[in-house]
Amino acid sequence: MDNQVDEIKQKLNIVDVINRYLPLKKRGRNHIACCPFHGEKTPSFTVSEELQIYKCFGCGKSGDIFTFLQEYERLDFREALTELAAIAGIVLKKSEFVSEKDSLKKNLLEINTQVAKFYNYILTSHVLGNSALDYVQKRGVTLDTIKQFGRY
Numbered sequence: 001m002d003n004q005v006d007e008i009k010q011k012l013n014i015v016d017v018i019n020r021y022l023p024l025k026k027r028g029r030n031h032i033a034c035c036p037f038h039g040e041k042t043p044s045f046t047v048s049e050e051l052q053i054y055k056c057f058g059c060g061k062s063g064d065i066f067t068f069l070q071e072y073e074r075l076d077f078r079e080a081l082t083e084l085a086a087i088a089g090i091v092l093k094k095s096e097f098v099s100e101k102d103s104l105k106k107n108l109l110e111i112n113t114q115v116a117k118f119y120n121y122i123l124t125s126h127v128l129g130n131s132a133l134d135y136v137q138k139r140g141v142t143l144d145t146i147k148q149f150g151r152y
């Protein structure tokens, strides 16, 4: 994932990208515009070609081409990635479409699975689980049932 993100960052110049959405004026080493994220009449939105970042000295918003597109067009990371890849002429690999949200969900599921395995082990194979095992067996839950539900 990071490789293609880096590839896109290397291929695109933040000044050209932001210029597509917001006309920039060159001032010294930077480019400036009136900030799209807060109302202002004198430009404090500054883009550094050198650092490939933007920063607004009025409202404090800052970031790179990905955060700019996410904020400016109200996109999630995946949508911004797709749009910037298209601008850069890069074909995304399928795995690049895994959004941050999806990978968070995957991590939570993995943690949940590990915790379930741990408690399954305590219940069925450790001395600490003896009294709980007695209890569930008295309630009619057999070891077979526990094993069946404990398969991951």
Ligand SMILES: [Zn+2]
Pocket: 035, 036, 037, 038, 045, 056, 057, 058, 059, 060, 061
């Ligand atoms: Zn601002």
